[in-house]
Amino acid sequence: MGFLFALIAVTIWSGNFLIASGFVDEIPPVTLAALRWLTATAVFLPFVRRDLQRDMRALLDHRRELIVAAVTGVTLFNTLVYVSARTTDAVNMALFASTTPVFVVILARIFLGERISPLRWAGLAIAIAGMLAIATHGSLDVLVHLTFRLGDVIMLAAGFLWAVYSILVKRKPPTISRNAYLGATFLLGTIPLVPAAFVEQCFAPAWSFTPAVLGAVLYIGVLASLVAFFLWNSAIMHIGPGNAALFQYFMPVFSGIGAWLLLGQPATMVHAVGFVLIFSGVVMATRPR
Template sequence: MHQRLTPGTTVLLTLPPVMWAGNAVVGRLVSGMVPPVTLNFLRWALAFMFLLPLAGWVLHPASGLWSHWRRFALLGLLGVGCYNALQYLALKTSSPLNVTLMASSIPVWMLGIGWLGFGQKVTGRQLIGIVLSIAGVALILCRGRWTILMQLRLVPGDLYMLAASFAWALYSWLLARSREPAQWRDNWSAFLLAQVTFGLFWSSVFAAGEWVSIDAHIVWGWPLVAALLYVSAGPAVLAYCCWGLGIKRVGPNIAGFFANLAPLFAAVMSAAFLGEWPQLYHAIAFVLIVGGIIVASRT
């Protein structure tokens, strides 16, 4: 039985979108200091170190992790290896506000994947929600000028973020198809460490490919170290903890609405740290996307 939404639970569910929005801003700030795919690897390597004291038993041969290695290898590929790497790649050419707004289309991908791949029925309300959300995404892509859709040339970052959103939606559906023991699902640090263990393999392979294919370099210094500590301890570990505790209290339906606060926080942070003030079309797109999600989520 889920509890009512209390002030404490509200704080728990508000902290993750704040940290995720900060992740987008920080990723943009350090884009000239470290290659994006390498940033993703370093982020999760530090997160692995943070999680190790909390759930190091997961790596034991008798923990049950290795009997589920295929599942966690796929979850690690989508959630750790692909999603965040694509997000950081997107931030090379797209703004944090655009990236977080594009990520707000994830529920639309979830509906489509659920219908096509998992036999999930789509209601009339959900179809209306899809139309509204797609209109919001289209508004971002055309930068507020609908005539551009006739001769649309996408910024590479927009395409990367669409791919990242698809990967996250598929990852979320696979999470819903639980096959691991109950004690894994009830221990957020163990479940996350299992994914990060395999995700580190994928992200290291992608990072190695990045260094082979481009003239990669890292500008070490306190700004980069501070950024790495934030993106690993905050968005990669603490946000997962708060999100998991919040969902346990009120369920995923109510918690899902809080995820859409990330674009609002990203707009504030971008204005404060990057001087990238949001435009009117950002506000309209935000209303369309969130409105579509609200309509689609109602039963």
């Protein structure tokens, strides 16, 4: 079930990357992040109000860890992804997104004692090769002539923050229920985004709340935030952050499928080869022996 939860969460998040690229000129990044998490929090809190009240003492006792989880996983991670989409291209975003599972595996070894076997390193390398094949369309020339920009550094920082969040989820105190933990991180992570979005309006170009923007906000607010985060946290509790993080290499595969179905972008043999490499690498890295 842990593997299935991680796979579904990554499938949903692949759509989030399509929205991040497709709406880069439609709505400012911090505002998009604020609308996303306001939607997720507003939908989720009525269902977890009793869980929050019951676990309030434990939440207060572990408030520092909760605040760090909220800031890394909610406030900053996706906001930085949206900012990165405005200052770099999709190839570089995919390249630096591939560092996230490596960060998670290393941090899981340091803080959780998860063993890094030679087979896991080999699986990581094969999965990265598959991701690069898709991101560069199988062209070594694209990889050799990459130019690095501010957005690349931002994406790298986002990957590290997501790794920190994943480790904190695994270390969730047993006295806090899963619903209360998720509800508290949503609420605490959303609070800083609201004033930040108002400040952004003073500098960002004017934008309008069109039906397309509304649909995008509902998708990233309900599916990519509420549903996917619940599945991701469940996956981490079942199989650990190291194993769950490896499924993030499927994002370029699912994003490519979505672009083919929704945007009419072609699917090539490179995509098939990349999928085989990613699938093989993930299987190798998650096998117990």
